[in-house]
Amino acid sequence: xxxxxxxxxxxxxxxxxxxxxxxxxxxxxxxxxxxxxxxxxxxxxxxxxxxxxxxxxxxxxxxxxxxxxxxxxxxxxxxxxxxxxxxxxxxxxxxxxxxxxxxxxxxxxxxxxxxxxxxxxxxxxxxxxxxxxxxxxxxxxxxxxxxxxxxxxxxxxxxxxxxxxxxxxxxxxxxxxxxxxxxxxxxxxxxxxxxx
Amino acid sequence: xxxxxxxxxxxxxxxxxxxxxxxxxxxxxxxxxxxxxxxxxxxxxxxxxxxxxxxxxxxxxxxxxxxxxxxxxxxxxxxxxxxxxxxxxxxxxxxxxxxxxxxxxxxxxxxxxxxxxxxxxxxxxxxxxxxxxxxxxxxxxxxxxxxxxxxxxxxxxxxxxxxxxxxxxxxxxxxxxxxxxxxxxxxxxxxxxxxxxxxxxxxxxxxxxxxxxxxxxxxxxxxxxxxxxxxxxxxxxxxxxxxxxxxxxxxxxxxxxxxxxxxxxxxxxxxxxxxxxxxxxxxxxxxxxxxxxxxxxxxxxxxxxxxxxxxxxxxxxxxxxxxxxx
Numbered sequence: 195x196x197x198x199x200x201x202x203x204x205x206x207x208x209x210x211x212x213x214x215x216x217x218x219x220x221x222x223x224x225x226x227x228x229x230x231x232x233x234x235x236x237x238x239x240x241x242x243x244x245x246x247x248x249x250x251x252x253x254x255x256x257x258x259x260x261x262x263x264x265x266x267x268x269x270x271x272x273x274x275x276x277x278x279x280x281x282x283x284x285x286x287x288x289x290x291x292x293x294x295x296x297x298x299x300x301x302x303x304x305x306x307x308x309x310x311x312x313x314x315x316x317x318x319x320x321x322x323x324x325x326x327x328x329x330x331x332x333x334x335x336x337x338x339x340x341x342x343x344x345x346x347x348x349x350x351x352x353x354x355x356x357x358x359x360x361x362x363x364x365x366x367x368x369x370x371x372x373x374x375x376x377x378x379x380x381x382x383x384x385x386x387x388x389x390x
Numbered sequence: 391x392x393x394x395x396x397x398x399x400x401x402x403x404x405x406x407x408x409x410x411x412x413x414x415x416x417x418x419x420x421x422x423x424x425x426x427x428x429x430x431x432x433x434x435x436x437x438x439x440x441x442x443x444x445x446x447x448x449x450x451x452x453x454x455x456x457x458x459x460x461x462x463x464x465x466x467x468x469x470x471x472x473x474x475x476x477x478x479x480x481x482x483x484x485x486x487x488x489x490x491x492x493x494x495x496x497x498x499x500x501x502x503x504x505x506x507x508x509x510x511x512x513x514x515x516x517x518x519x520x521x522x523x524x525x526x527x528x529x530x531x532x533x534x535x536x537x538x539x540x541x542x543x544x545x546x547x548x549x550x551x552x553x554x555x556x557x558x559x560x561x562x563x564x565x566x567x568x569x570x571x572x573x574x575x576x577x578x579x580x581x582x583x584x585x586x587x588x589x590x591x592x593x594x595x596x597x598x599x600x601x602x603x604x605x606x607x608x609x610x611x612x613x614x615x616x617x618x619x620x621x622x623x624x625x626x627x628x629x630x631x632x633x634x635x636x637x638x639x640x641x642x643x644x645x646x647x648x649x650x651x652x653x654x655x656x657x658x659x660x661x662x663x664x665x666x667x668x669x670x671x672x673x674x675x676x677x678x679x680x681x682x683x684x685x686x687x688x689x690x691x692x693x694x695x696x697x698x699x700x701x702x703x704x705x706x707x708x709x710x711x712x713x714x715x716x
Contacts, residue, residue, distance in 0.1 A: 200662060202629035222661065223654040224621040227576045310585045314633055330585060346585045353535045353709075354633075 203236070203329060209266060214255070216240075217264040233263045236329050241265055243306055243328040250304040252297055253324040270326065272319030279313060279355050279362070291362045293323040295369025298347070301325065302340045302372065307332045311343055312350035341378035344370070391689075394448070394459045394484070395682025398477025399469025399497045400521065401428055401561075403437040404678030405445040407452035407459075408686065411507060415451035416672065416679040417444050424559040427550060428521070430472050437476055445480075448678070456488050461694070463685020466494030467706035469522075474702040482700060491694030494702075495684040496711045497676075499534055502527060503687060504680035505640040509667040515636050517627045517655070520643030520676070521546035521561075524623070526586055526630040527708055529716060535709045537630045538586025545619060546645045548590040552615060555601050556608050566612045567648055573613025577606060581618055586626045586633070593618070620651045624658050631664055639666045646674040691715040 195207040195215065207215040218233040244267070247254045259266035275290070282290065294316060301308060308315070309330030317324040332339070347366065351359035367376060397404035397418070404418035419440035421433045449455060464481035465474065478494070485492035502516045515528045515537075524540040543551070546563065553562020577600070580592045597615065600606050627639055639659055641652065652668045659666035673679060691714040 200632070202625065202632040221625075221658070223624050223657040225576060225617050227578075228581070228617060228621055231578075232581065310629075312585070312633060330583065342584065346587075350585075353530065353537055356531050356535075 201327070208269065212269050213258070213266050214269045215259075215264055215266050237263055237265065239331065240328045243331045243333070246304060246333075247301060247306055247325065247328070250300055250306070252300045252304075252306075253319075253322045254328075255324065255326060270317050270319050270324045272317040272324065274314060275316040275318060275323070276313035276354060278318060279358065282358075284361065287358060287361055288365055290318070290323070291365035292369050294347075294362075295366035297323050297325055298344070298366060299370045299372075302343070302370075302375065305333050305335045307334050307339045307343050309343065309346075311347035313354055337372070337375045337378040338382070340372065340375045341382045344375065344379050345382050391460050391686065392454060392458050393461045393463055393682040393686050393689075394445075394456075395678040395680070395685060396445070396462070396464040396477050396481050397497075397676055397678040397681045398437060398441075398473050398480070399465045400473060400676065401433060402676040403441050403444055403477075404676065404681075405441075405448035406678035406682045407448055407454055408679060408682040410686070411683070413679045413683075414454070415448045416677055417448040417451065418677060419444050422560060425554075427554065427560045428470075430470050433470065434472050434476060437473065441476075441480055456484065459484075459488065459490055461491050461493060461685060461689055463493045463495055463681050463689075464700075465497045465500070465681050466700065467496050467703040469497060469704060471702070471704045474704065478700055478702050482697065486697075491689070492697065492700060493685045493689050493695050494700050495681055495688060496706060496708065497681075498523060498525070498527070498708045499711050499713070500680040500684040501642040502534060502640075503684045504673055504677070505642050505669055507683055508669055508673055509638075509640055511638040511640060511665070511667070513636060514638035514640045515627065515630045515634060517623060517639065517641045517646070518643050519545045519623060519641065519645035519651075521550065523643060524588065525708065526626055528630060528634050528636060529713075530634065532716075533709055533713055534711065536707070537633065538588070538626045541584070541587050541589040542591045543594075545588075545590065545623065546643065548594060548619070549615070549645065551594055552597055555598055556611070561644065563645060563648060566616065567650065569609045569612035570616045570650065571613075573607070573609040573611070575607070575610045575613075576617065577610055577614040579614055579618045581622060583622050583625055586629050588622045588626060590619070616648070616650055620648070620654050623651065624654045627655065628658050628662065631659075631662065637664045639664055640669065641666075642669060642674050644675045647671040687715040 199206040255267035401421040406416040421436040524545040526538040
């Protein structure tokens, strides 16, 4: 199997043209007890979230072939948003982030918290925005958790796409329906460390 | 060019002489206490008592006098207000009296710059873990940006709080590191990573309950705290390396002196084909050489500060700092 991508906690292998394998490799820097617990729990959790997102109509890779520390999924071919955004004009950005906002809205509407919303975890494929890597995700109906999730994408946009982040984030918010969460976001941001 | 750097943001008062990119001397005096942690009033007393001696020793060990100094650089932000103020007053006095230019630098950025100088890394990700600060910083689009950080307390602050629960003075890190070596059994603790951020509040409460229950061996708890907290820090460092596509990691800040944390960073980097170099303890912790060096970089690119621009700022964020030298 060809190694396609080595992320922070998992390695993605190409099984064939249509299928990928995501395997959480052992991290020798942490002790065995902690390592096994994290890998097992995260694998199980991620599969659960991917299935839920899929049945909620959000574009995510379809899961198959489940094992203790790994699972197989559809190979979504396209461009990572992080490599793509900085070259877009305002109109294209608007169109793209409308899709991102609707996706996040649908996830949160089904109480799925992604947990690592960055532009490295979204793929544009055939005009659709796919969400990948639910490894740090969770299920929650709390406005707090959803607001923190929105705060994560905002931070990621500021850090990675500083020139256009305002426009992108505004578009996400315009396509987000839960006013209670958006209100909560304000208090999450005030809580940030050392903000005046 | 001979630069005098002055560090005064928290527990350490430091003075250093650099001749361009060579550290000729670096001296410091550190506030410690058996109980109560860092109390600003006591730190000020400590620094007032020590600053003269520290600066004189730095000059003497470098074989220089104030007449040789061509630039005074001081820590202008962020930190404890009164402590920053003291450093600024000393720097301004020296600059005015000796008619030399003055320059103020950001303490967090200074940690990264001295790390780059000493490791020779071009463009590293920095895990910056001290008492007050726990941040993952990398250079992107013209500034040092924070990719992840603690959502509540700094890791060092947390470790000191935990130390206080088990009756250790300030700073507690070194003693906890020693106890951890005697710990054998891993106790499961809350593990809180959100993306590239961490938080320690829940872990603190959990530990408090465990200690009050008297069911746990203290050495085991020290061992488990280190394993859990450092695994979180290394995990977010690795995520930042992957996210920014960078290949070098440095660890700075007082907690960065911990041997176990360094070992974990080394293993992580080796497994993902990145490079890691630990810093000598005296330059990982707060020091004045980093202030001198960053002052020099800033001076070379944008000149000295006007006296009216030397006002301190307790809360400047890393990403607000203009980085004209890169």
